[in-house]
Amino acid sequence: MERTLQQRYFSTELLNWYRQHKRDLPWRRNRNPYYIWVSEIMLQQTRVDTVIPYFHRFIDKFPTIQALAEAPEEDVLKAWEGLGYYSRARNLQSAVREVHERYGGTVPDTKEEVSSLKGVGPYTTGAILSIAYDKPEPAVDGNVMRVLSRYFLIEDDIMKPKTRVRMEGLVRELIPEGQASDFNQALMELGALVCTPKSPHCLTCPVMAHCDGRAAGREETLPVKTKAKPPRPEARAALLLEGTGEHAGKLLIRQRPAEGLLARMWELPHTLMPDDGLPGPAGLAMAHERLAAHIAEDSIGIGGLTWMMQAEHTFSHIHWKMDVYTARPEELALSLFSGASAVLPSHYRWIGPQDMEGYAFPNVFIRILSAYFEQSSVPHPQS
Incomplete structure (x- = not known):
């Protein structure tokens, strides 16, 4: 089939299908560019069903560009807690603050201005401009590249930048005036609901009749994608230091540094263990040595350890x-930890279950803290 006719068929049938079957998503109910921007950032690496309640809570808390620009970062991280990729x-x-200061709180509508904002790459730029402003810009993500690879039988590696550039050019040709x-939302929707990564639902696909990938029997082997390098394993020991005296029923937490992984979020003290270290209860002596040395740098001492659980996070x-x-504080340090006059390093806090809402934690520490408080039979808010 001649490419121009194949393209015309694709665009027409895809739009007809989308207008009948599109999901009712909260960010689709109007074309507010701020809402669309927030949703697209949340949807990176995260499923739609997971994002919806976060989106509602985030917009309720920060309903405007100004509200988000003026909010303390701690409040923003707490509202994001559980979504990951902080x-x-x-x-x-940071980008919203720039929009507030430079553009009077209005999300700009040019490619040059939008793409210059922090954290806004080619896909998000295209999504904001096309969805909010109806600009004929491509928004090419993994869903879109999978659909195009199959329909047009494109065998280029989608992990290569030149393949993305090729796909962006193709989308420009496909967008109806x-x-x-x-159209861009229809492409995303087809990839999310029908042309899925595994076991695509070809028989319900609106453009199946002229799909080159299906005709060639390649619908389940496309797109071509170089496998990403697996994450590096790290063994770690984490500490639940139990308070005494006025801090009984509380645990010690600390804030991470201002830069790097999980910057400024709160966590349990933890330290790297050797790869060949003994796991679980058998590693008690080594864990005590490592943890004691680790937090001694902050003038905090610990007594004997008791193994509680294992936890993983990728x-x-x-x-x-x-x-x-x-563990409990070591005997010689009890006076430091038991009274109201005790002085902790500034990046440490004692918290009980009722205090968890005031601090933003990575998911792995929410799970550990929740398990501890449940085991201790202390009522605590839902995380």
Whole structure:
């Protein structure tokens, strides 16, 4: 089939299908560019069903550009808690502050201005401009590249930048005049609901009749994609230091440094263990040695450890496997930890279950803290 006719068929049938079957998503109910921007940042690496309640809560808390620009970062991270990839939230707020200061709180509508904002790459630029402003800009993500690879039988590696550039050019040709908003969302929707990564639902696909990938029997082997490097494993020991005296029923937490992974978020003290360290209860002596040395740098001492649980968390480049231990402050340090006059380093806090809402934690520490408080039979808010 001649390419121009194949393209015309694709665009027409895809739009007809989308207008009948599109999901009712909260950011689709109007073309507010701020809402669309927030949703697109949240949807990076995250499923739609997961994002919806976060989106509602985030917009309720920060309903305007000004509200987000003026909010304390701690509040923004807390609202983002559980979504992961926290640099997204920091970059979003930084870019929103720029929009508030430079553009009077109105999201700009040119490619040059939008793409210059922090954390806004080619896909997000295209999504904001096309969905909010109906500009004929491509918004090419993994869903879109999968659909195009199959329909047009494109065998280029989608992990290569030149393949993305080729796909962006193709989308420009496919966008019908004046229908960029619906078309780009239709492409995303087809990839999310029908042309899925595994077991695509070809028989319900609106453009199946002229799909080159299906005709060639390649619908389940496309797109071509170089496998990403697996995350590096790290063994870690984490500490639940139990308070005494006035701090009984509380645990010690600390704030991470201002730069780097999970910057400025709160966590349990933890330290790297050797790869060949003994796991679980058998690693008690080694864990005590490592943890004691680790937090002694902050003039905090610990008594004997008790193994409690294991926990795991995967980042894009690191996989943490944690053994979690409980302990009390060492006897000589009890006076430091038991009274109201005790002075902790500024980046440490004592918290009880009722205090968790005031601090932003990575998911792995929410799970550990929740398990501890549940085991201790202390009522605590839902995390």
